[in-house]
Amino acid sequence: MQHNFVTSALSADSLRATRSGGAVVRSAADDDESQGPGGSDGQIGIATKTRTRPKKPSMFKVLMLNDDYTPMEFVVMCLKRFFNMDLEQATRVMLHVHQKGVGVCGIFPYEIAGTKVNQVMDFARQNQHPLQCTLEKA
16 A cells, blocks of 8 residues: 655745744745855745824814804804804803803814814805904814
């Protein structure tokens, strides 16, 4: 009775790396049978890939400024419409603006903050109110 055995071409280091779940990285020099001074020393490497994460955008505060002419109800309506606040939160911010002179409506990336400032200013102008809204770096 005759048995046929298949021999593996993996080195002992490669076999250990394969068993441990690591990837075996081989170069053309590894395939060369002569291991001279410039040849491989039998070491294996793990292939890795690094990812760069995008930088988080700078954030800006949208500020509403108090004036003596814009009705409080209009300010509340703006806060609800453009900043998605409920009635209670919008009233709280409006009173803060009224008492302190300025209040934060929200913190957004630059493009969104600029858009919200323009929306509030345009809406106030359309309704003949001098309401002022601005942004500053958070």
